[in-house]
Amino acid sequence: MAGLTKTTDTITSAGYTIVKWVCSTTTTTGTDTWTTPSGVSTVDYLVVAGGGAGGSVGGGGAGGMLTAASLAVSGSISVQVGNGPAAANGGDSIFSTITSTGGGKGGVIDSGSGLGQDGGSGGGGASNYGSAAAGGAGTAGQGYAGGYGGDGGYTSNGGGGGGAGGVGAAGGYGENLPGAGGIGAASSITGAAVTYAAGGRGMSSSSTGDGTNHIGNGGGGGYGAGGSGVVVIIYLTPPDITYRTSVGFGSANMMMC
Numbered sequence: 001m002a003g004l005t006k007t008t009d010t011i012t013s014a015g016y017t018i019v020k021w022v023c024s025t026t027t028t029t030g031t032d033t034w035t036t037p038s039g040v041s042t043v044d045y046l047v048v049a050g051g052g053a054g055g056s057v058g059g060g061g062a063g064g065m066l067t068a069a070s071l072a073v074s075g076s077i078s079v080q081v082g083n084g085p086a087a088a089n090g091g092d093s094i095f096s097t098i099t100s101t102g103g104g105k106g107g108v109i110d111s112g113s114g115l116g117q118d119g120g121s122g123g124g125g126a127s128n129y130g131s132a133a134a135g136g137a138g139t140a141g142q143g144y145a146g147g148y149g150g151d152g153g154y155t156s157n158g159g160g161g162g163g164a165g166g167v168g169a170a171g172g173y174g175e176n177l178p179g180a181g182g183i184g185a186a187s188s189i190t191g192a193a194v195t196y197a198a199g200g201r202g203m204s205s206s207s208t209g210d211g212t213n214h215i216g217n218g219g220g221g222g223y224g225a226g227g228s229g230v231v232v233i234i235y236l237t238p239p240d241i242t243y244r245t246s247v248g249f250g251s252a253n254m255m256m257c
Contacts, residue, residue: 039238050090057158058106064120158202
């Protein structure tokens with residue numbers, strides 16, 4: 001398991017298994033191969049990519065988020081958990097045929113176009129020599145766009161990065177009015193409701209910090225690093241295949257970075 005560690009939990013009362021992979025470093029995308037247990041033919045999944053880093057003022061976009069039930073599985077399956085690097089888009093997360101796209105990096109004042117980068121969710125915009133720059137686009141079904149930068153000067157308020165649940169807000173046109181990051185989206189696949197993939201807040205006069213690891217949040221404006229992603233799969237523990245689903249998604253294999 002390159003860059004990953006693994007723990008295993010079993011929910012005996014419900015007949016489900018939870019396997020969790022966590023990246024051993026937040027700066028490296030982790031990979032592994034999961035072997036489908038005998039008697040397992042489908043899994044439910046949550047795949048969240050790494051969040052994008054914040055730019056000088058634009059907030060980083062959240063990692064793309066995909067979740068669904070009853071994915072057919074067999075044999076050896078490739079898994080990957082995206083990292084949340086500094087100064088770059090987030091890393092993709094993968095389970096089998098499912099790929100979530102890393103979040104887009106936030107915009108940098110007067111660097112290139114000042115635009116936020118496209119990603120699972122788009123990074124927030126900055127400014128470009130006197131005009132506010134747009135946020136990056138999100139990926140359909142995975143996340144939303146980042147917000148516009150606030151004004152064209154060097155006091156520009158950055159736009160917020162997009163999140164899995166909504167667009168990032170535009171930066172304001174006054175002092176200390178950064179755009180809020182787009183909201184994330186909740187999942188109870190691990191047995192408790194957790195909100196994943198929120199966008200990073202834009203920056204005005206102070207850094208807003210790194211994105212939260214293991215849930216794919218975008219980094220804050222002021223060059224905050226993105227948060228690393230997570231992959232969760234959930235399946236009935238063999239050989240009990242008669243009980244299904246008073247616990248939502250059932251049992252889980254969880255892969256986190």
